Amino acid sequence: xxxxxxxxxxxxxxxxxxxxxxxxxxxxxxxxxxxxxxxxxxxxxxxxxxxxxxxxxxxxxxxxxxxxxxxxxxxxxxxxxxxxxxxxxxxxxxxxxxxxxxxxxxxxxxxxxxxx
Amino acid sequence: xxxxxxxxxxxxxxxxxxxxxxxxxxxxxxxxxxxxxxxxxxxxxxxxxxxxxxxxxxxxxxxxxxxxxxxxxxxxxxxxxxxxxxxxxxxxxxxxxxxxxxxxxxxxxxxxxx
Numbered sequence: 349x350x351x352x353x354x355x356x357x358x359x360x361x362x363x364x365x366x367x368x369x370x371x372x373x374x375x376x377x378x379x380x381x382x383x384x385x386x387x388x389x390x391x392x393x394x395x396x397x398x399x400x401x402x403x404x405x406x407x408x409x410x411x412x413x414x415x416x417x418x419x420x421x422x423x424x425x426x427x428x429x430x431x432x433x434x435x436x437x438x439x440x441x442x443x444x445x446x447x448x449x450x451x452x453x454x455x456x457x458x459x460x461x462x463x464x
Numbered sequence: 465x466x467x468x469x470x471x472x473x474x475x476x477x478x479x480x481x482x483x484x485x486x487x488x489x490x491x492x493x494x495x496x497x498x499x500x501x502x503x504x505x506x507x508x509x510x511x512x513x514x515x516x517x518x519x520x521x522x523x524x525x526x527x528x529x530x531x532x533x534x535x536x537x538x539x540x541x542x543x544x545x546x547x548x549x550x551x552x553x554x555x556x557x558x559x560x561x562x563x564x565x566x567x568x569x570x571x572x573x574x575x576x577x578x
Binding site: 391456 | 505512
């Protein structure tokens with residue numbers, strides 16, 4: 349089985365400051381990794397994904413994430429945030445193999461609040 | 465494409481009543497997910513279908529919940545009987561491939577059981 353831990357439930361930050369949202373996962377098989385964003389009263393949208401290859405992946409809206417296999421982490425970063433980045437961010441994993449191959453398990457989310 | 469379509473958007477029902485939530489995935493997508501989102505538990509995977517077959521239903525809370533996917537273009541999540549603790553936002557998502565590809569989410573159904 350897979351699980352995802354997002355260590356911070358809320359992250360307040362000032363506009364134009366850098367931000368890092370932390371994500372750790374647990375799985376007995378190899379996984380694909382994703383970050384999604386949810387704006388109020390909407391569904392989730394994909395920010396970026398790691399499938400293989402370079403451990404640093406870039407996504408939309410200036411976000412990037414780094415896969416660290418030894419630490420089983422996939423932290424999301426942005427060097428300078430905007431007010432419009434205020435939203436909830438979800439880390440997710442999908443198993444490559446096994447009985448639940450292809451499932452998509454989410455963490456509990458991190459609410460990013462960008463203040464002027 | 466109109467995206468993943470869920471209906472109704474809002475549902476208010478009395479405890480003990482049957483509730484049916486509906487989902488139309490994006491045409492051509494062969495994976496479908498049902499999630500429940502609450503403040504306490506976050507986004508929980510309830511069930512995952514691939515090619516209309518349930519692959520993982522370990523997240524279905526109890527026998528009161530059931531999900532079906534009779535064909536590639538329609539799925540339902542039924543709660544019978546409903547209870548106040550079932551109040552949540554229920555999301556459906558679909559995906560064109562298995563694992564590597566992005567899942568697309570509907571707008572959700574906000575269920576309130578009074």
